[in-house]
Amino acid sequence: MTSTFGERLSRSIGKYGPLCVGIDPSPRLLADWGLPLRDFSFTVLEAARGVAGIVKPQIAFFERYGGRGLLVLEELCTAAIEQGFVVILDAKRGDIGSTNEAYASAYLSTDSPFAIDAITLSPYLGVTSMLPLLDAADQSGRGVFVLARTSNPGGEDVQCATSATGQTVAQDLLDAMSRRNAEAARRGVLGSAGVVFGATVPTDGHDLRAMNGPILAPGLGAQGATPADLAKRFAGCGDRVVVTVSRAVLEAGPDPASLAKRIRLLSDECREALEHVA
């Protein structure tokens, strides 16, 4: 790819706003909509087209169907990229270095079978173990979102524990991504090494501004966060936040017009909340 993930993401946020449509085909929604996995997924993509610029399929909902599900995911990612979406694959990968090399060739290399822009990573085997993934992303113009502070209750047990540096584990991860984004910062563009920071959790004691990378913020809607929370938590970095929403979008389906209407409404709310605090 000729541009970096950070550059493509910035352009997309500028054009469509910060909303990312989460494609989470849960068993309940598939039953409610009365659609098979492929039709469900493409219905969501079609509804998002021209309304939101970013989509995030959650791999577990496709893995449930084994090889057939992964084929649908591959088709969906390819179609989304061809249609100009920024595609974040939510796979939360992370292992020892040699296995991460295999994950890197699966998801973050130029010849990866999955056409995606970025992937979510679980960093709890250590930052050094993630180097094959971070380097592959840099080389192929892709990006990562490392779980720093997750949206779920109880995440603080690990993420807010004090590390050997005397700060929280989450802040250490923010610092590590900040170092990865230093070159982009010198060029005055958004870096490609992002973090996940839930819209449901306080940011106190964590410096999101210095990182120069994108922030994937789940939690709006079904997990209880509101647009006011976005404005409060992400002041000073609102132009780099990607607000990912799954259930609060998908509950408006399966009618494509209702889905598109919900996406537009949430997109407007998120843009409004964040543009004042950029």
Ligand SMILES: O=C(O)c1cc(=O)[nH]c(=O)n1[C@@H]1O[C@H](COP(=O)(O)O)[C@@H](O)[C@H]1O
């Ligand atoms: O990485 C993620 O996307 C993620 C991180 C996190 O801390 N919390 C979180 O909810 N997510 C994902 O974001 C989506 C949230 O779904 P809703 O709560 O339905 O909007 C799900 O696909 C989760 O797996």
